[in-house]
Amino acid sequence: MLATKILLSVILLSFLVCFCCSTSTDTITFNQTLKDGDLLISKTESFALGFFSPENSPGSKYVGIWYQQIPGKTVVWVANRDRPVTGESGILFIDDSGNLVIQDTSTNISVSVTNQTSPATGIKGFSARLLDTGNLVLYHDQESKWQSFDYPTNTLLPSMKLGEDKKTGLNRILQSWKSSNDPSMGQYVLELDFTAAAAQVYLKRSWGQIWRSGPWNGDGLSGVPETAQNGFNFSYTENGDEVTITYSLRDPSVPSMFVLNESGTVNWLTWQGNKGWVSSWSAPQDQCDSYGRCDGFSNCNPDSSSGVFECSCLTGFQPLSNQEWKGCGRNNTIDVCRNGEGFWKMTGVKIPDTQTAVVNRTVGLTECQNLCLNNCSCNGYASANVKGGLGCFVWYGELKDMREVTNGGQDMFLRVSASDLAQLKKKSKRHISKMVEIILVVAVAAVVALLVCCLIIKMRKRKRKQKNTRDLNTCSQSYEGSSMGLLVDETGSTDVSIFDLKTIQFATDNFSADNKLGQGGFGSVYKGKLPNEQLVAVKRLSRTSGQGIEEFKNEVTLIARLQHRNLVRLLGCCVEQGEKMLVYEYMPNKALDNFIYDNTMGKSLDWTKRFEIILGIARGLLYLHRDSRLRIIHRDLKASNVLLDASMNPKISDFGMAKIFGGDQNEANTNRVVGTYGYMSPEYAMEGHFSVKSDVFSFGVLLLEIVSGRKNKSPLRQTSLNLIGDVWDFWSEGMALNIVDPSLGESYDGRKVSRCIHVGLLCVQASANVRPTMSEVVFMLCNETKLPRPNQPGFILLRQQDHSAGPSSSSNGRSQSVNSMTMTEIDAR
Numbered sequence: 036m037l038a039t040k041i042l043l044s045v046i047l048l049s050f051l052v053c054f055c056c057s058t059s060t061d062t063i064t065f066n067q068t069l070k071d072g073d074l075l076i077s078k079t080e081s082f083a084l085g086f087f088s089p090e091n092s093p094g095s096k097y098v099g100i101w102y103q104q105i106p107g108k109t110v111v112w113v114a115n116r117d118r119p120v121t122g123e124s125g126i127l128f129i130d131d132s133g134n135l136v137i138q139d140t141s142t143n144i145s146v147s148v149t150n151q152t153s154p155a156t157g158i159k160g161f162s163a164r165l166l167d168t169g170n171l172v173l174y175h176d177q178e179s180k181w182q183s184f185d186y187p188t189n190t191l192l193p194s195m196k197l198g199e200d201k202k203t204g205l206n207r208i209l210q211s212w213k214s215s216n217d218p219s220m221g222q223y224v225l226e227l228d229f230t231a232a233a234a235q236v237y238l239k240r241s242w243g244q245i246w247r248s249g250p251w252n253g254d255g256l257s258g259v260p261e262t263a264q265n266g267f268n269f270s271y272t273e274n275g276d277e278v279t280i281t282y283s284l285r286d287p288s289v290p291s292m293f294v295l296n297e298s299g300t301v302n303w304l305t306w307q308g309n310k311g312w313v314s315s316w317s318a319p320q321d322q323c324d325s326y327g328r329c330d331g332f333s334n335c336n337p338d339s340s341s342g343v344f345e346c347s348c349l350t351g352f353q354p355l356s357n358q359e360w361k362g363c364g365r366n367n368t369i370d371v372c373r374n375g376e377g378f379w380k381m382t383g384v385k386i387p388d389t390q391t392a393v394v395n396r397t398v399g400l401t402e403c404q405n406l407c408l409n410n411c412s413c414n415g416y417a418s419a420n421v422k423g424g425l426g427c428f429v430w431y432g433e434l435k436d437m438r439e440v441t442n443g444g445q446d447m448f449l450r451v452s453a454s455d456l457a458q459l460k461k462k463s464k465r466h467i468s469k470m471v472e473i474i475l476v477v478a479v480a481a482v483v484a485l486l487v488c489c490l491i492i493k494m495r496k497r498k499r500k501q502k503n504t505r506d507l508n509t510c511s512q513s514y515e516g517s518s519m520g521l522l523v524d525e526t527g528s529t530d531v532s533i534f535d536l537k538t539i540q541f542a543t544d545n546f547s548a549d550n551k552l553g554q555g556g557f558g559s560v561y562k563g564k565l566p567n568e569q570l571v572a573v574k575r576l577s578r579t580s581g582q583g584i585e586e587f588k589n590e591v592t593l594i595a596r597l598q599h600r601n602l603v604r605l606l607g608c609c610v611e612q613g614e615k616m617l618v619y620e621y622m623p624n625k626a627l628d629n630f631i632y633d634n635t636m637g638k639s640l641d642w643t644k645r646f647e648i649i650l651g652i653a654r655g656l657l658y659l660h661r662d663s664r665l666r667i668i669h670r671d672l673k674a675s676n677v678l679l680d681a682s683m684n685p686k687i688s689d690f691g692m693a694k695i696f697g698g699d700q701n702e703a704n705t706n707r708v709v710g711t712y713g714y715m716s717p718e719y720a721m722e723g724h725f726s727v728k729s730d731v732f733s734f735g736v737l738l739l740e741i742v743s744g745r746k747n748k749s750p751l752r753q754t755s756l757n758l759i760g761d762v763w764d765f766w767s768e769g770m771a772l773n774i775v776d777p778s779l780g781e782s783y784d785g786r787k788v789s790r791c792i793h794v795g796l797l798c799v800q801a802s803a804n805v806r807p808t809m810s811e812v813v814f815m816l817c818n819e820t821k822l823p824r825p826n827q828p829g830f831i832l833l834r835q836q837d838h839s840a841g842p843s844s845s846s847n848g849r850s851q852s853v854n855s856m857t858m859t860e861i862d863a864r
Contacts, residue, residue, distance in 0.1 A: 062164040069127040071096065071120075075165040076103055082111075082169045086125060089216040090821065095119035097218060098127055098137055098148070100169055100183065102290060105306055107821050111169055111190040111292065112183050116218045118146040133161045133180070135173060149173055149181045168194055188218065191282075191293040193267070197236070198227035198279030207279070209295045214786065215819030223299040229278045232394040232428060233419065234271075236280065237326075238301060238318065244326040245299060246319040247436055250389050250428070251280070252445060253420035258385035259318070260443020266291060266305065266315075296818055304818075314814050321600065322682075323438040327388075330362025332414075334384065335438040337600065344600075349434065350379050350459060351451040367452065372411035375453035378404060383444035384437055386417045391432030394419055400448075403427035407450060415449045532607030534618055539563065539609050543573055552625060557691070562621065570621035571606060575614070587615050587691065594690050597663055601655030603678055603688035619688070623681050627741075628674035634778055637744050642783035644683055645741050649791060650816055651685040652677055656734055657809040659687075660727045666696035668725055671710045672733040674740060694725070713747040713757065717829035718803050728803035731812065732829065735798025742791055744776030759799055759828045766796060766825075790815070793822050801829035 061077050063069055075084040083103040086096050087110065098114040114127075115137050122141030127148075130136045135148040151173065160176040169192045171183040184195045189211050191197060199206045211221035224239045233250035249258025251271040266289070267282045284291055290306040303316040318324060322344040323335035329346035336345050348354060348363035351371070355361045370376065395403065400418055407413035412431045419426030437447075451459070542563030543550050552560045558577035564570055576587065587608075594605035609616040627648065630636045640648070652672075659667040669690065676689040692710060710719070716732035718724045736747050739762050745751070747758045751774065758774075765773045771792045772785055794815050800806050805826055807815065815822060 061166075062162050063127070063129065064162045065129045065133075065159045067128065071124040071126070075163075075171075077165045077167045077169075079167045080104060081167045082165060084165050084171060086120070086127075089218065092216045094121060095217075096121075096125055098125075099218075100165070100171060102306075105290060107311075109312070109820075110218070111188075111192060112171070113188050113218045114148045114183075115146045116188055116212075117220060129161045129163065129173075131158060133158055133173075133175060135163055135181075151175075151180050168192065170195075188212075189221075189295045193284050193287070193291070194281060196277075196279040196281045197225070198234070198272075198277065199229060200277050200279075202276060209293075211295045211297045211299065212819075214297050216786075221297050223295055223297070225295045225301060227278065227280055229273075231389040232392040233389045234273065234278050234280075235389060238295075238299065240299065246301075246324050247326055247388060248318075249385050249445075250394075250419070252386075252418065253422045253424060253426070256280075257421075257445045258438075258440070260440060267303075294818075298817070300817060302818065310808070310811060312814065312818070312820060313810060314817065317817070327436050329437075330360070331433040331435050332363040332365070333437070334381075337439060337441065349381075349437075349449055351449070351455045366455070370452035370454065371450055373408075376408075376450060377453070377456045378407075378415070378448040379451045379456065379459055381447040381449055383440050384447050385440055386428065386437070386445050386447050387415075387430060387434040388436045389428060389430075391435070392428045392430045394426065394428050396426045398427060399425055400427060403429060404448065407448075413450060415447060417445060417447045421445060532618075534607050534609045534616075536609060536611040536614060538565070539573055539616060539618070541566075542571065546575065563618075570623075572619045572621050574617040574619065576616065587617075591617065596665070597659070597667075597690075599655055599658040599663075600684070601651045601686055602658065603686040622678035622686065624679035624683060626675045627677040627679060627685065630679070631674060631741050631744050631776075632746060634744075637776060637778040640683075642779055642788065645779075646787065646791070646816075648677075648679075648683070648685045649738055649741055650813070652687065652737065653734065653809060653813050653816060655685070655687045656730055657813055659693075660730065660809050666727070668694045668696065668727060669730050669733075670694060670719075670725060671714075672730055672737060673711050673714045674737060677737070716803065717801055726803060727808065728806045731798050731806045731809060732803075734809070734812070735795045735806075738791060738795040738798065739774075742776065742788060742795070743774045744778060745774075762792060762796060763828050766792060790819075790822070793825070796825040796828060797822065799828040800826045802826065 061075055063075065069075065069085070071086040073085060077083070080103050082100055084098065084100045087099050087101070087108060088094075088096050097116065097119050099110045100112040101108045101110045114135075118137075120137065120139045122139040124140050126138050126140055128136060128138070130145075130147075133151050136145050137148060138145045161173065161180075163171060163173050165171050168184075172179050173181040184192075185200075185205055185207060187195060187197075187207060187209055189209055191209060196207055197209070206226070208224055208226040210225075211223040213219045213221040222240055223245075226237060226239065227234050228237045231250075235250050236248035236256065237244050238246040247258065248256040250256070251273075255269050266285050268285065269280060269282050272279050272281075282293075292304055294302050294304055296302060301318045302314045304312040304314055307313045321337055322328060323337045328344075329335045332349050332352045333346050334349055336347060346360055351366055352363035353366050355364050365371065395406070396419065398406070400416075403416045403418075407416045407429055410431065414430045414432070414434055416427055416429045419428050434449075540546070542565050543561040546559075546561055550562045552562050552572060554560070558575050561573045561575060562570065563573050587610075591605070591608050594603070603622070604620040605617060606620060607618045609618070624630075630640050631645075656669070656672070659669060667690075669687065670692040671689060672687065676687065678686045678688050680686060710733075712720065714733040714736050716725075716729045719729045719732075736759065739758055740747060743758060743762070745758055750757050751761045762771070762774050765771050771789055774792070775783065775788055794807075794812060797807055797815075798812065814820070
């Protein structure tokens with residue numbers, strides 16, 4: 036009996052010892068410590084807390100919280116971001132004052148995480164628990180005394196608040212990491228500013244605002260309509276206790292978060308398994324998102340007729356300077372003060388900064404209009420509750436930081452003079468009349484088109500071979516004698532003008548040599564000026580060009596449907612007297628290859644601009660692969676097919692070889708391989724197999740060329756086949772930065788350059804299956820996540836051909852890349 040009791044006691048004692056020493060609990064109490072290597076794990080194992088060291092910073096240890104079931108240790112909160120443990124190990128415990136403390140055991144230096152005043156009694160009643168929301172809470176006798184959610188670092192999790200607790204004065208903000216390897220406080224801050232008429236989220240840096248969300252309008256943040264489609268719901272609270280904004284997930288099973296990264300971008304990230312963290316929204320997104328980009332009383336338009344971001348004065352205002360942009364002022368301030376003035380409704384805009392506004396939560400829009408009319412200082416008003424309730428904003432000062440919003444936006448009622456209002460109404464009436472005429476014309480055209488379609492269907496088999504030529508010639512001939520018409524593609528789009536030959540000859544001074552911009556295998560490109568003074572680039576296909584009528588029609592109808600800031604804009608075409616010409620928007624800085632392959636011109640592209648170009652090309656490809664109405668494979672991406680506008684923004688061009696995928700199609704095979712050797716993926720060049728991953732390979736080659744300032748066919752080492760081989764060798768030897776363009780000098784961020792090189796090698800892997808998608812490429816370029824190790828690249832090359840022999844023979848047997856060849860045909864294996 037005694038032996039049995041002893042045995043039971045030993046078993047019970049062992050159980051207690053194991054329980055006390057277990058590292059899988061979610062709680063530590065007053066008399067426990069969490070050592071380096073131990074973890075607190077939340078009840079459902081969603082989050083873990085423990086010591087960690089950032090990549091490439093093994094000497095610094097931090098206490099952080101991360102997703103437990105997601106690979107790669109995505110840290111969402113850091114306790115001691117500015118006071119790392121630098122000794123061999125550290126511990127976390129609750130001290131005699133009831134505060135959570137981190138201690139360096141080798142130096143006995145302590146850092147207090149919390150700032151609680153200890154109670155007179157009951158110190159042993161303190162405990163800290165990690166909740167399934169990712170919140171670390173300090174309790175005293177089950178009463179919450181402190182929580183990590185009140186002190187966020189760079190990440191906003193669901194149910195976390197951004198904003199002020201009015202009772203305590205606590206202001207919850209996000210502050211970026213200093214770098215991907217240093218979680219200390221960086222230079223970017225995201226905060227809810229409540230000093231204006233209505234609270235707004237601002238992204239700030241030391242010199243001031245970078246981006247503004249717009250105020251809460253009863254349905255969301257007025258300047259961020261896209262967020263309503265991204266899987267979460269915003270919630271805004273403003274009362275005597277707090278002014279805060281938070282959000283909840285529509286599908287809590289999908290890990291999601293907002294992150295302010297060290298480069299100053301706010302990203303909405305969702306975990307998508309093998310794809311990793313995917314960004315579906317970010318800010319700032321474009322130049323019009325830059326705070327106050329166009330100054331006062333102006334509007335920033337991201338979809339202007341010229342295809343660039345433009346500032347324009349609001350109705351009733353004019354530029355303050357004719358020499359340089361300095362914002363706008365009223366045409367006549369007297370005319371808008373009790374002189375028959377009224378309001379002009381602007382739709383789809385981000386309403387101005389509410390720093391110069393007053394909010395009234397008790398009146399509707401009608402009363403709001405009267406308030407504005409009765410005060411000569413009022414410049415406009417807008418609803419503060421777009422769901423139809425009471426509330427409005429009234430601006431009594433400068434209207435600043437307005438922009439057009441592509442999808443969504445809000446109505447703004449702008450105060451204008453009686454004369455301006457009359458002119459606007461006349462224009463509106465003429466527009467309505469014109470629309471009625473167009474509708475009638477379209478209706479008649481639809482009937483005619485229906486009859487024509489019936490005829491075409493009947494004759495298709497007999498005339499299939501002549502169809503492509505007939506379509507374009509008929510279209511061109513229909514408008515002979517006029518300056519231009521409209522080309523209707525298979526989707527019914529009427530976005531491309533048909534120019535007659537005389538117009539093009541006049542615009543280019545009859546294809547003068549002085550207007551010649553360049554020449555390639557397809558023919559020549561000329562600068563031109565249309566009768567309306569618009570500058571254009573005319574691509575004149577030579578009569579012996581490899582681009583035939585099929586490729587020509589493909590490029591016309593394809594580009595007409597593409598609208599993205601990183602794609603060149605097609606204005607029209609001309610098919611007349613044997614000529615085939617495409618008319619594009621004019622790019623004053625020509626093609627990218629003029630810069631990156633030239634030692635002198637290359638110096639004008641610093642690393643910041645090169646990275647912007649890389650990112651712009653990536654976003655353009657992402658649009659083609661995922662976001663356009665049809666999935667499009669470019670098949671000929673290279674430096675000469677990337678044009679640069681006046682601000683050096685990249686625009687992908689030349690879609691003559693592009694292929695359209697429909698539905699769920701992801702890949703295809705062809706017996707006609709077209710493109711440029713040196714940029715072609717191995718599976719496409721050798722087997723005629725192409726997919727989005729073929730473009731990814733080409734992008735990887737182009738990325739490495741931009742970083743190195745060299746063509747793929749120009750290796751640095753005699754032992755290398757090409758530039759890809761150089762990069763792979765240097766990267767494998769830990770000397771990747773040796774390939775950086777010497778013209779950059781030392782003025783570049785080595786960490787970011789190394790990341791770009793790493794991403795480039797992932798893109799040019801021999802196997803298409805392991806290459807990332809363009810969405811993954813954009814995410815890897817914009818975020819400091821851990822990158823996988825690349826596999827062997829695909830060194831696809833064309834052997835230098837002996838022109839005296841057949842196409843399969845070579846003169847010297849040496850492999851090399853031929854970047855200058857733009858088209859070829861081979862039989863697929």
